[in-house]
Amino acid sequence: MLVIAMQVSLVLITIAMLGFIYRLIKGPTVPDRIVALDAIGINLVAMIAVLSMLFRTYVFLDVILLLGILSFIGTTAFSKFLEKGEIIENDRNH
């Protein structure tokens, strides 16, 4: 029963990711695409969690936290590039 529920949720997460990929390709502005990428990362986290339950293993749990952190850093870097034009400033106070 639980296995069927996990398989159904995997299919639903895949459909959600396809929707985000549509927004990633079609999105008229760059911020649309950034938000779509961020949401794809979070969906990937959900998919890895369901898969690690399906495979009955603990070893993927580190990957979940890793993907969350990487998605945050990547989205922050993209946003800063859009706002200021440079990602890492040399000296902010002048």
Next chain:
Amino acid sequence: MKTNDVILQTTSKVVFFIIILFAIHLFFAGHYHPGGGFVGGLMTSGALVLLLLAFDIKTVAKGFPIDYKILIGIGLLFAIGTAAGALVFNVPFFTHVFGDVYLPIFGETSLHTAMLFDLGVYLVVIGVTMTIIQTIGESE
């Protein structure tokens, strides 16, 4: 125009310590669980990159006065030292020893000299990543 990044800077200050703790966990878990020096080093430099994003190169250099090129040398020295230390005891190059040691606070702990080699990998990965990123970021 001077922008105000209060939310980004405050969030980075909190998240930085979470990432550093996760990196240390990955580094020490590497012997029995997935992880190790490479992922731990990449995660640590990820935390430093987050600080570079929220602040600027000069502020981070004031907080962490480390020359990352020297860090590469220290890491390589750890690796070659662990490998060459075996020669002192008249055993082949890269022979490792391990055993259970009683430590005052931790109690019965299993220690392995491969961890010192892993520490070298950790330092080299941090040094190389931060050198690359800072060299690209500094160019005008």
